Amino acid sequence: MKKIFVVLLMATVAASLVFAGGASDNSGKQVVGVLMPTQSSERWINDGGNMKKMLESKGYAVELQCAEDDVQMQVSQLENMIASGVDCLVIASIDSTALVNGLATAKQNNIPVIAYDRLLMDTDAVSYYATFDNKGVGTAIGKYIEEKKGLATAAAEGRSYTIEFFMGSPDDNNALFLYNGCMEVLKPYLDNGVLRCKTGRTSFQDTCILRWSQETAQQWCENYLAGFYADEKLDIACSAFDGFAYGIRSVLEGAGYKVGQDWPLITGQDADLMAVRNIISGHQTMTIYKDTRLLASKCVTMVEAVLKGFQPEINDTTQYNNGVNVVPSYLCEPVPVDKDNYVKVIVDGGYYTKEQLKIN
Ligand code: BGC
Numbered sequence: 001m002k003k004i005f006v007v008l009l010m011a012t013v014a015a016s017l018v019f020a021g022g023a024s025d026n027s028g029k030q031v032v033g034v035l036m037p038t039q040s041s042e043r044w045i046n047d048g049g050n051m052k053k054m055l056e057s058k059g060y061a062v063e064l065q066c067a068e069d070d071v072q073m074q075v076s077q078l079e080n081m082i083a084s085g086v087d088c089l090v091i092a093s094i095d096s097t098a099l100v101n102g103l104a105t106a107k108q109n110n111i112p113v114i115a116y117d118r119l120l121m122d123t124d125a126v127s128y129y130a131t132f133d134n135k136g137v138g139t140a141i142g143k144y145i146e147e148k149k150g151l152a153t154a155a156a157e158g159r160s161y162t163i164e165f166f167m168g169s170p171d172d173n174n175a176l177f178l179y180n181g182c183m184e185v186l187k188p189y190l191d192n193g194v195l196r197c198k199t200g201r202t203s204f205q206d207t208c209i210l211r212w213s214q215e216t217a218q219q220w221c222e223n224y225l226a227g228f229y230a231d232e233k234l235d236i237a238c239s240a241f242d243g244f245a246y247g248i249r250s251v252l253e254g255a256g257y258k259v260g261q262d263w264p265l266i267t268g269q270d271a272d273l274m275a276v277r278n279i280i281s282g283h284q285t286m287t288i289y290k291d292t293r294l295l296a297s298k299c300v301t302m303v304e305a306v307l308k309g310f311q312p313e314i315n316d317t318t319q320y321n322n323g324v325n326v327v328p329s330y331l332c333e334p335v336p337v338d339k340d341n342y343v344k345v346i347v348d349g350g351y352y353t354k355e356q357l358k359i360n
Helices: 004-019 041-058 071-083 100-108 136-147 173-189 214-228 242-254 273-281 291-310 344-349
Strands: 031-036 060-066 090-091 113-115 127-132 161-166 235-238 286-289 331-332 335-338
Touching: 031 041, 031 071, 041 060, 041 291, 071 090, 071 100, 090 235, 090 291, 090 331, 100 113, 113 291, 127 136, 127 291, 127 335, 136 173, 136 235, 161 214, 214 242, 235 242, 242 273, 273 286, 273 335, 273 344, 291 331, 335 344
Parallel strands: 031 060, 031 090, 090 113, 113 127, 127 331, 161 235
Antiparallel strands: 286 335
């Protein structure tokens, strides 16, 4: 699946570079440079594609590049885009602090910068930030677990559940927001013993996974089951990313867990196509749907605002301090999705077709 997406994306990127013509063309169009972190996960393919389509429909030329989670590659892409004279930059970073020098150069050259989904840290070069409510993602995951497992009444009823945490990348500002939102809901249950984390790994430091690596999540899950769950099942895998959920799934299958019997509650984020299919088959319990079309449309308004000189719509001016400024932000709403509402939210919302989801 991953390979198919990569191949498709490479074709898209190649086409985009040919058709966009780049900043040095003489079409007279303003050029927007769009930097995405990776093609290894479906959401970023959609993000890049939506941004390009929407910006082009507004008359901009687009130079779209992805950096395969290679920080140095993204640094170079940024430098090259600045050198080619783009008019505006939209950046979803890999390492949120690694682009500071390039961003300072962008500022010197009067190239406005919009942070896309992930905040750019330690810089005064960012005009606006378009994202989802990242703490809200964590809260939604926590609340889902609380509700589905009936945690509020568990102590009185003598119930408790085992849980392990798989959190996002420490160099991605979103990851800590998510963790904090999630723990705001779940910590009281860890404290009163309704949730039992047998590895003892509950801090952000102990549960964050560099570069959101599916392989690391899988390895951790394997180690956890072997080391701590020989005599008791894992009930809940609190995962911050669909990619982690895929890794966890394969470990559980190997360990003999069965859907409909002892399969744990597994959370995720992004509503990747495979995740929604796994929800339908019961191998993942929920995901957080982030409509990348909505995010792209908000970000495109910000691009127009900086290039045309008006104020874009902003709905948060307090939460996103990047170490230098509080960056004016627009937060889109994340929506929890499971087997009960995916048709209404995902299919009726036009995100995936029934055919894509292979629903009969
Ligand atoms: C995004 C998530 C995504 C993760 C891994 C985060 O910055 O907000 O939607 O799952 O990166 O790609």
